[in-house]
Amino acid sequence: MKHLLTGLALTVLFDAAAIATDASLESVINECESCHGPGGLSVESDIPIIAGQSQVLIEKAHEHFKDLQRPCTQTSYRSGQPDESLTSMCEVSLELDSNTIEALARHYAALKFRPATQPFDANKAVVGAGLHQMYCESCHPNGGSDAGFAGRLSGQWTPYLVRTISQIKRAEVLVPHVMERKLNQFSAEETDALLNFWASQQE
Ligand code: HEC
Numbered sequence: 001m002k003h004l005l006t007g008l009a010l011t012v013l014f015d016a017a018a019i020a021t022d023a024s025l026e027s028v029i030n031e032c033e034s035c036h037g038p039g040g041l042s043v044e045s046d047i048p049i050i051a052g053q054s055q056v057l058i059e060k061a062h063e064h065f066k067d068l069q070r071p072c073t074q075t076s077y078r079s080g081q082p083d084e085s086l087t088s089m090c091e092v093s094l095e096l097d098s099n100t101i102e103a104l105a106r107h108y109a110a111l112k113f114r115p116a117t118q119p120f121d122a123n124k125a126v127v128g129a130g131l132h133q134m135y136c137e138s139c140h141p142n143g144g145s146d147a148g149f150a151g152r153l154s155g156q157w158t159p160y161l162v163r164t165i166s167q168i169k170r171a172e173v174l175v176p177h178v179m180e181r182k183l184n185q186f187s188a189e190e191t192d193a194l195l196n197f198w199a200s201q202q203e
């Protein structure tokens with residue numbers, strides 16, 4: 001009887017801990033979504049869609065922000081916070097321990113990606129498709145629509161990708177050298193063609 005009671009008490013304790021964890025994860029998710037949008041489907045063209053990105057990419061992104069391997073661009077909360085309050089992904093990531101980062105990454109990787117609705121030029125997209133196939137497909141499969149270790153490019157917001165590409169070209173982001181080199185070799189027209197190709201994939 002004594003053992004049974006101890007067992008019961010422990011179960012209650014563990015359940016309470018689990019509930020506390022769920023509640024704090026929930027509040028972190030609320031903070032994420034005041035920028036990344038409901039369900040991680042950003043409606044802000046300078047903030048990436050994170051729903052349906054791979055778990056490994058999301059975890060890696062947080063580690064890179066923590067280690068200052070990506071720029072700490074100051075950015076405003078888009079909802080749920082006073083207008084003028086600014087933070088950066090580095091500050092956000094530094095507040096999270098690795099268990100929380102893993103739980104967040106699992107959460108967003110399991111959600112459904114929905115491509116951004118945005119304009120594109122169909123002729124440029126055809127040129128971009130060829131460039132993607134030749135130089136990028138090996139790590140960004142299926143025309144950049146697979147959420148693998150390198151992340152999904154197709155359907156991502158173009159303004160976010162434009163800014164990230166310029167950071168990559170300035171060696172401000174930790175990425176494979178071959179990719180950085182190739183991005184630096186492309187002309188402005190070629191980069192624009194790739195962006196139009198990714199934006200054209202709206203399904
Ligand atoms: C104040 C707004 C803001 C908040 C809060 C925020 N983010 Fe971000 N996030 C951004 C912006 C803007 C970027 C683009 C990179 C940059 O400009 O620093 C980004 C980039 C990312 C990336 C990189 C995506 C990629 O494709 O490489 C991930 C992953 C991410 N955020 C996840 C999260 C998670 C999870 C949370 C909650 C813990 C969160 N963010 C909270 C604004 C925010």
Ligand code: HEC
Pocket residue numbers: 048057060061064132135136137138139140149150151152153156161164165174175176178179182183194
């Ligand atoms: C050797 C593998 C490899 C090749 C080839 C490659 N990439 Fe990448 N790419 C990556 C990885 C890995 C990441 C994720 C970097 C990180 O951890 O943040 C990435 C990320 C990116 C990002 C940032 C996406 C985001 O959400 O922030 C862009 C843009 C990109 N790649 C463009 C390209 C283009 C264009 C090509 C073809 C010229 C290319 N990549 C070829 C591995 C590759």
